[in-house]
Amino acid sequence: MKLISPKLHGLIDYVLIIFLFASPTLFAMPKDVATYTYLLATGQLVLTVITDYSYGMFRMVSLRVHQFIELVISIGMIVAAFTLFRYDERSQPYYAALGIFWLIVAIFTDYSKKGDGVKAPIL
Numbered sequence: 864m865k866l867i868s869p870k871l872h873g874l875i876d877y878v879l880i881i882f883l884f885a886s887p888t889l890f891a892m893p894k895d896v897a898t899y900t901y902l903l904a905t906g907q908l909v910l911t912v913i914t915d916y917s918y919g920m921f922r923m924v925s926l927r928v929h930q931f932i933e934l935v936i937s938i939g940m941i942v943a944a945f946t947l948f949r950y951d952e953r954s955q956p957y958y959a960a961l962g963i964f965w966l967i968v969a970i971f972t973d974y975s976k977k978g979d980g981v982k983a984p985i986l
C-alpha cells in the first residue's frame with residue numbers, strides 16, 4: 864500500500880534537504896560528520912531538482928530511478944551509522960534514524976506518475 868503521493872514526497876524531499884543543511888549546526892556535529900551531512904544534503908538537492916515530478920525543475924531522472932537512489936542511500940546511511948559513525952554517540956543514532964526514516968518514505972511512496980497532480984515546478 865502506497866501512502867505517499869509523488870507530490871507529498873517532493874515536499875518531504877525539500878523539508879529533508881533543509882533539515883540536512885541545518886543538522887550540523889543544530890546537533891554540533893564533528894567536522895567530518897558535518898561534511899558528510901552537507902554532501903548528503905547537496906546530493907539530495909540535486910536529485911530532487913532533476914527528478915521528473917511536480918517539484919523537479921529539470922526532470923531528467925524518472926521517479927523509479929529516484930526511488931532506487933533513495934533506497935540505496937537510506938540503506939547506506941543505516942550501514943554507515945553502525946560502521947563509519949560508530950565512534951560518535953551523536954552521529955550514530957542520527958544517521959540510523961535518518962536512514963530508517965528515508966527508507967520508510969521510499970517504501971511507502973507511490974512512484975507512478977498518476978499520483979503527481981501538479982506539472983509546474985515549485986521554484
